[in-house]
Amino acid sequence: MLKKRIIPCLDIKDGRVVKGVNFVDLIDAGDPVESARKYNQLGADELVFLDITATKEKRKTLTELVEKVAAEVFIPLTVGGGIKNVEDMQLILRAGADKVSLNSAAVKSPNLVSKGAQIFGSQCIVGAVDAAKKKSGKGWEIFIRGGSKKTGIDLLKWVKELEELGAGEILLTSINTDGTRDGFDIEMLKAVTEAVNVPVIASGGAGSIQHFIEVFENTGVDAALAASIFHFGEIAIKDVKKELDKSGIPVRIED
């Protein structure tokens, strides 16, 4: 049986993992290779690197980082943040990433998704989407530029379009729950997993193990992503998986 995936997300700035002020030393130094190695040991099913520098000059730093990680950590790597064209995708994939995630760029030029899927295959293209509840209270709309710019585009319409364009996976972040630690946005995730057939990664709001159980029990998501709670060492991936397993949710635990 296919396992539900637990994915730590590492924010990268100038080639280093950015960590919060409350950091305890689970993942030391902010060295991406070291972090990746530790997460691999701790049972992460996949890693997402999100480049928050994302300027042209920093691209090289990012590809070097991906190369270093890919030489030592042999689980799937997704890289996102500021990818604007096929050349960017190629550089990142050549460096050893397995998937690239496209967010704002996909909204601005949807054909980037289809081009990427044609050249590299759908399995390489992750459609990343940030969305929030519409003012009317009915449905959701998507935001770009790290959640700062409203687009007026309907979420469900957009994820279906992403699927048609060839995105092999949707990484969905709820702006409403992100950073709250009150749990994933169950209603939004449920609506999206019912709208598309590609795998959906839940993001935004994880604050406890219970939240992971809830999201897998109540929605059709295939994976759940979290950043701070893993970095800060508040919750261990192994414990999340142990509890998911107890609740009858299939996860990768090696005997």
Add this chain to the structure above:
Amino acid sequence: MIAIIDYGAGNLNSIQKALEYIGQKTVIINSAEKEDVDKYNGLVLPGVGAFPGAMGRLKNNNFLPFIREFVDSGKPFLGICLGMQLLFEWGYEDKKTPGLGLLSGEVVRISSDYKIPHMGWNQLKILKDDPLFADLPENPHFYFVHSYQLSELTDDTEAVVEYGVEIPAVVRKKNIIGLQFHPEKSGDNGIQMLKNFGEML
């Protein structure tokens, strides 16, 4: 020295890095024109892309006689993901296309009610003893990404994976090995399996 076949589409980086990580020497070859089978003790056919395009490029770069000669030499030949699928007689991705024909069987779209592609970590059910499985946990997890599969369990099938249907995940006939999953992306289990492959060299 292990030769990794470059047929244009696949990302060869990962498999090369994983083999180097376990101490194997590797070289990527993109044409068999001036190649000599005697130079290598192992051959790897990686896999990302589509069946017809991959066969076309293998043919255009003279790989078909090279692979045949390598297999006849008795040295281990490993096909990964699409590289496993190419080992069989026919592929039905996009259009009916002859494969390498080294193993009997046909490659068809996965007919499961579950999402296609079959993507993520799944567990093997091992059917036959093989040193390839040495030092792996029981029902080991591996990372899969594929939409096509060997149509049925053949005599050469050594392990399967359950995804609504039973999908052959490891096939082997003498020195010809096919893995439907990506050992280079399967963490410690994948590294162990590549080590086991390395032991055969």
